C-alpha cells in the first residue's frame with residue numbers, strides 16, 4: 513500500500529516536478545482536451561494529474577480504490593470531485609465522460625484489459641481514452657525491471673508496457689485513430705529543472721521511443 517504523504521512528496525522534488533510536466537505535455541499532445549469536456553482520471557492517487565487538468569475543463573472527477581489516497585486528494589486538490597472506486601467496476605453510466613485517462617495504473621492492476629474495457633465503457637462515442645504507463649524499453653525502467661527480477665526494490669511484480677502493446681490494447685477495446693508517444697527521458701536525478709528540460713529535449717530527439725513514460729490515446733467511434 514502506497515503512503516499518500518510519501519508518494520506525493522516525490523512530486524515536490526525537481527525530478528518529480530519535471531516528470532509531471534512532461535507526462536502532462538504528452539497527454540495534451542496526443543489527447544486534445546476541450547474546455548467543455550467532462551474528464552475522469554482512473555487511479556488518481558493524490559490527485560496531481562487531474563488537479564492540473566481541472567482548471568481547463570468543464571468538470572473533473574478522480575477515482576482511486578485507496579481511501580487514504582482519496583482523503584489526501586480531497587484535502588489538497590481543488591476543483592475535482594474525488595471518489596473511492598476502481599476499474600473494472602467504475603460507478604458511472606455508459607458514455608458519461610468525454611475523456612477518460614490513467615497514468616501509471618495499468619502496471620499495478622490485476623487485469624489491465626478489463627480496466628481499459630471499463631474506461632472505454634464510460635467514455636461517450638467520439639470521446640478519448642488515454643493510457644500512460646511504465647515503458648519497458650526505457651533505460652530508467654529497465655533498471656527497475658532488473659531490480660524487480662532480482663527481487664530487489666519495490667518493482668517486483670509490476671507490469672511494464674511497450675508502445676505497440678498499449679496501442680493494440682486500445683484498438684482491441686474498439687478505439688480508433690490511436691496515437692502513441694513516450695516522455696521523461698531524463699534519469700531519476702535531482703539536478704536542476706533546466707538541466708532536466710535540456711535532457712528531455714535531447715532524449716526526445718535522439719531516442720523518441722525510450723522515455724520512461726509510454727502512452728497511447730484513441731477515440732471511441734462516433
Ligand SMILES: C[S@@+](CC[C@H](N)C(=O)[O-])C[C@H]1O[C@@H](n2cnc3c(N)ncnc32)[C@H](O)[C@@H]1O
Nearest residue numbers: 554555556557576577578598599615616617621
Ligand atoms: C503508481 S499510482 C499512480 C497514481 C497517479 N495516477 C499518479 O500518477 O501519481 C497507482 C494508483 O493506481 C491505483 N489503483 C490500483 N488498482 C486500481 C484499480 N483497479 N482501479 C483504479 N485504480 C487503481 C492505486 O491505488 C494507486 O493510487
